[in-house]
Amino acid sequence: MTTSCCSSTPLPILTFTERAKSLSEIQQAHAFMLKTGLSRDTFSASKLIAYAVANPEPKTVSYAHSILNRIDTPNVFTHNSLIRAYANSSTPEIALTAFREMLLGPVAPDKYSFTFALKACAAFRGVEEGRQIHGLFLKSNLDSDVFVENTLVNVYARSGWFEVARKVLDEMPERDVVSWNSLLSAFVEKGLVEEARKLFDEMEERNVESWNFMVSCYAAAGLVEGARECFDEMPVKDLVSWNAMVSGYARAGCYGEALEVFNEMLKSCAEEPDGFTFVSVLSACANLGSLSQGEWVRVYIDKHGVEIDGFLATALVDMYSKCGRIDKAVEVFRGASKKDVSTWNSMITGLSVHGLGNDALEIFSEMVYEGFKPNSVTFIAVLSACNHVGLLDQARKLFETMGSVYGVEPSIEHYGCMVDLLGRLGRFEEAEELVNKVPPDEASVLLESLLGACKRFGRTEQAESLANRLLELSPGETSGYVQMSNLYASNGRWDEVTEVRRKMRAERVNKKPGCSMIEVDGVVHEFLAGEGLIND
């Protein structure tokens, strides 16, 4: 028996590095390696870089990049790891910087380098860059490779160059199922249902992923029946298939169906639900107001030790808020170890709709203090919070600073919140000023809001002129007519009500009744506006 080098005990620092759970642990390991001179060693440094491949946040990856730059003899593996980490990060463009650095150095790229660099191009739709790398690959002495070419198909397809993608696909010396899926996935991403279906029918081979693409494709287009048909037809289902179907129903607003599929999933015991499943299920519970099912999910998550990431925390907070349990929403929020911007947003929104505007604003301050960057949804949430409590000065300040301080330019929704608030407080001049700042084709929502306020303040003339503006802007929409008709009705001007209704019929616009749902004692009830409990 011989003793090989592999049987020697690995260095403790390398074991520590391999097991690192955070960037700061990697930094500790790096610091240790710097002291001992180990950081210039290719093998040791590659362990540090491996962390970035598994956790490709931009900060982590750029840290790995700086380590790589200081290795004495980088090899193909370390270069490829870095390119791959960038390709999987939210800043895939930088993968090409890493690729360029490799080209300038002594180590020649291999098929892996090309695959990862192209994957980066696909991620940021860099078709020009992809084309150049395609050229470099053809000029290199590397053999044709199915991984490189599959990724190339994906680059062209995701950038919308479908014909070129198809040409590459057709001319491949060897194709596999991923080649087809690379094109199919791009059709799905772009919402091209017919093209996807045609390709799917024509494909030489399909796997469960091809079927999943089709389920998602129909679902994303709101064609839930098509999605269901596909789902029922597929020869093998995996976890992703179930998740695609549950989320498809939930996103289409078919919340009851979403829960039904979820129950089928549990009954069939085919796949164990995961975080993806629960996010969609909780969204369905939230929108149905079904607290008991939402609670059930939370218990399941706890019992099975499902990791609560930012998405899941968001969904839980939202479910509790929408089901009327703001106390529990806060509890989940406070207990969540992983929060992202959306988690903060759903907490702020929850507090806001429960009339706790001041608490919502406090959470907003906390969010900024903790270094989270508010986005467009955040400002809708905080402005709505101001709206609910009537905090005009705060709202004005937020509206003014959202662009200049936080880099979020106000959109029509933000204008909507402000116009709502100003209207509610009777500040009609300031409100109209804001409405006039918005492009006319987007102004109708604002006009409607302001019109409602005018009515409440008894400003009939202004309301009438606003309703006229509304009709001019969007003659095919119901809102202008309805507002106008209600306005006349409230003043007893019945002839004019009849006239508006006649016009509506002539233009073939109909008013849809409002609808909402809530769970009482475990039963979900549906209301139509102006009616009692349907399920009673």
Place this chain on the structure above:
DNA sequence: TTAGGGTTAG
């Protein structure tokens, strides 16, 4: 190594 499923607003 390449292709797949998730939340928050109004």
